[in-house]
Structure formats: structure tokens, C-alpha cells
Amino acid sequence: MMPMITILGPTASGKTDIAAHLAARIDAEIISADSRQVYRRMDIGTGKDLDDYCVDGKNIPYHLIDIVEPGTKYNLFEYQRDFLEAYNGVRERGKEVVLCGGTGLYIESVLKGYRLIPVEENKELRKSLEGKNLLELTEILERLKSENCSNMHNITDVDTAKRAIRAIEIETAYRKAPVEERTFPKIDTLIIGVGIDREMRRRKISKRLRQRLDNGMVEEVEGLLEEGIPAEDLIYYGLEYKFLTEYITGKLTYEEMVHSLEIAIHQFAKRQMTWFRGMERRGFHINWIDAAQDMDTKVNTIMDLIASRKADGI
Known part of the structure; x- marks a missing residue:
């Protein structure tokens, strides 16, 4: 079997779509590395984009999405445990594994095998x-x-x-x-980074934020509050849930919420890239591909990298 393929990148880079197309090509299942997509019914705000997991009519199996209830405090220890269970299950089924996400801490924790x-x-x-x-x-x-x-x-x-x-x-x-x-296996992996031009990233973030607001993101947070999930718990999750909760509870106007949230997401994407560059300094080799390329080119580039590793006997 080939090494696990890790696909990482900042928000709005299109990494999930790339992971799904690659998984369809190599008969793989995807394990998510996103610290907020673990929560059920937190869909629009976390950008689950579950339609991305269907490629040419084929549903790509995914893991570690929608596994805990909102209001709980899912943590790194639990992620490492749940990743290992999912990883072993995929391998036992004879499938390849694609790890995909933007939470650098989660990704590094399983690649480095943190002792937790x-x-x-x-x-x-x-x-x-x-x-x-x-x-x-x-x-x-x-x-x-x-x-x-x-x-x-x-x-x-x-x-x-x-x-x-x-x-x-x-x-x-x-x-x-x-x-x-702790017993944690050494996992062989090929790391792919999805690089995106700063201005393109900013445009995509701004456009996507407005689409999500139009598609019911405010109503999603209102529904979570109506379920009885405390406002402070939603604020704990940060970004969309923090600012929308503050808007709904009257702490921010709609315009203040949109402006502050947009700035916060841009800052978040920048911090994601800082983490990934830090991973490189800590010894991880990341093969960067250009988000602006068409999907076939991106997937073919990854396939070439896989073939090159195999030819080198790595």
C-alpha cells in the first residue's frame, strides 16, 4: 500500500475538493483534520462542504466529521485517539488513507506522534x-x-x-x-500543501463568507442557541460561532459582525500558513501545489509525487 497522503492548506484553498478527487483516483478514504468539523449541526459555519465528498457520482467515505455534540470540548487527546481508530479501520479494509484539513496542530500531532x-x-x-x-x-x-x-x-x-x-x-x-x-505508530506520509496566492485567498474568503451568510449561517447559530447550547460555549469555538453569537445576543450590529468576522478569518488563514511554515522548520517536507491550477493538473501532480516516492523506494 502507498503511504498516507496528507493534504493541508489554509481556509479557502480548496484542499477538501482536491482530497476527494485524489481519493476517487486511488480508492482512498478521507480522515478529516479540522478541529470544528467534528461537531454535529455546526455545518455552514465550519465549512463542511459535504458535497465535495461526491466525485463523478461516487461518494468518498470520510471520518471524524459529525462525531460529537455541540457544547462539548473536543480536544487534541481525543482527536489522536479517534484518528488512530479511523486510520486502522481504513487500512484493515484495504483502502488508502488521505488525511485532509487545516488544523495544523491536529495534523502534526499524528504525524509526529505526540505523547499525550x-x-x-x-x-x-x-x-x-x-x-x-x-x-x-x-x-x-x-x-x-x-x-x-x-x-x-x-x-x-x-x-x-x-x-x-x-x-x-x-x-x-x-x-x-x-x-x-504512549503507543502510537510511526505513520509514513507524503505531505501535500495547497498554496494559494494571498489576494486570491482574501477574495475567496470574502466571497465565501457572504455566501454562507446568505445560505443560513445566522439561522444555524440561532438554532444551536435555541437547542439550549450556552452562548459562551458557541463563543468558545471562535470565528463564525463567536461573532454570530455576539450579533444574535445583541453585542454587535450586523455590519460590525460581518466586518469583524471577515478580518478574523483573514487573520486565521494567515496563522494557518504560519503553522505550516513552522512544520517545515520542524523537519516536515511539504510538497506545495498551486491552488489556481485546474483539478486534473493538481491531482496528476500528486500522483507523480506518489510514483516518484515509489520509484525511489521510499
């Missing part, structure tokens, strides 16, 4: 952090990361005080208790 332990809530620590603003919490987190030599949390993952406190909680636990070796 479950971390329980630390009520005493949380009480000591009450009242601190996001800047203060970020400074505490950065200090802990430096002490732990950790790459586990970046600004993308801690854009609210609640998320920052949880990250501090995890880093504190890792500092105080030695992390025991």
Missing part, C-alpha cells in the same frame, strides 16, 4: 486565573510553553479566554507530571 495524556479540570488553577484578560492568559501560556518546549497550543487555538485557560491547564499538567510513552 488526558488532563482533568484543575478547579484550583481555574480559580486563580479568574478575571485575567486574554493578553494576560496568553503571556502565562507562552511562559509554560517555553518551559515545556511545547508546540501544542498556538494563537489559533486560544483566541478566547476560556480556550486559553484550558490550554494553560494542559500545559501545567504536562509540566508537573512526566508524560509516559
Whole structure:
């Protein structure tokens, strides 16, 4: 069997569509690496675009999408566990594996095989952090990361005080208790990065945001609130759910929400690329392809890279 193909890229780069077309070509199943698409009924805001998983009438199996309820706090430990279960299942069925997503932390955690332990809530620590603003919490987190030599949390993952406190909680636990070796396989992979011109990315992000607003994104968040999911839990998920919740609860006008959200998504895409460039500095080789090329060219380029690895005996 061929190595797992990892396809990563910033939001609006078209990586899911590429992964699905490649999967159709090589008889593969897709494992998602997106920290928010795990949540059910959070569809428009997370950009699931499930239609992308149908190629020429063929439905491509996918995993780790719609697996937990909104309001829960899915974490990196759970993702690593669930990835391994999905990965082993696909391989046991004799299929190839395509890992696809934009959450660099999730991708790196399974490619590097981070050694993780479950971390329980630390009520005493949380009480000591009450009242601190996001800047203060970020400074505490950065200090802990430096002490732990950790790459586990970046600004993308801690854009609210609640998320920052949880990250501090995890880093504190890792500092105080030695992390025991966990059984996690070394996974051979070919990494494909979908590069997109900055201006093209900005245009696509802006266009897609307006399409999602027109297609019911506000109503989606209203429905989640009506289910009884607390506003603070939706704000915890950041980006669309943060700003739309603040609009619906009267903290922002519609115009303020759209403007702030658009800026936040652009910043998010930039941070994604910063993470991927950091992966390269940390020793991962990413083969970049141009998002602007037509689909056949992109898939054929990946197939050529697969063939080249095979010819080199890698």
C-alpha cells in the first residue's frame, strides 16, 4: 500500500475538493483534520462542504466529521485517539488513507506522534486565573510553553479566554507530571500543501463568507442557541460561532459582525500558513501545489509525487 497522503492548506484553498478527487483516483478514504468539523449541526459555519465528498457520482467515505455534540470540548487527546481508530479501520479494509484539513496542530500531532495524556479540570488553577484578560492568559501560556518546549497550543487555538485557560491547564499538567510513552505508530506520509496566492485567498474568503451568510449561517447559530447550547460555549469555538453569537445576543450590529468576522478569518488563514511554515522548520517536507491550477493538473501532480516516492523506494 502507498503511504498516507496528507493534504493541508489554509481556509479557502480548496484542499477538501482536491482530497476527494485524489481519493476517487486511488480508492482512498478521507480522515478529516479540522478541529470544528467534528461537531454535529455546526455545518455552514465550519465549512463542511459535504458535497465535495461526491466525485463523478461516487461518494468518498470520510471520518471524524459529525462525531460529537455541540457544547462539548473536543480536544487534541481525543482527536489522536479517534484518528488512530479511523486510520486502522481504513487500512484493515484495504483502502488508502488521505488525511485532509487545516488544523495544523491536529495534523502534526499524528504525524509526529505526540505523547499525550488526558488532563482533568484543575478547579484550583481555574480559580486563580479568574478575571485575567486574554493578553494576560496568553503571556502565562507562552511562559509554560517555553518551559515545556511545547508546540501544542498556538494563537489559533486560544483566541478566547476560556480556550486559553484550558490550554494553560494542559500545559501545567504536562509540566508537573512526566508524560509516559504512549503507543502510537510511526505513520509514513507524503505531505501535500495547497498554496494559494494571498489576494486570491482574501477574495475567496470574502466571497465565501457572504455566501454562507446568505445560505443560513445566522439561522444555524440561532438554532444551536435555541437547542439550549450556552452562548459562551458557541463563543468558545471562535470565528463564525463567536461573532454570530455576539450579533444574535445583541453585542454587535450586523455590519460590525460581518466586518469583524471577515478580518478574523483573514487573520486565521494567515496563522494557518504560519503553522505550516513552522512544520517545515520542524523537519516536515511539504510538497506545495498551486491552488489556481485546474483539478486534473493538481491531482496528476500528486500522483507523480506518489510514483516518484515509489520509484525511489521510499
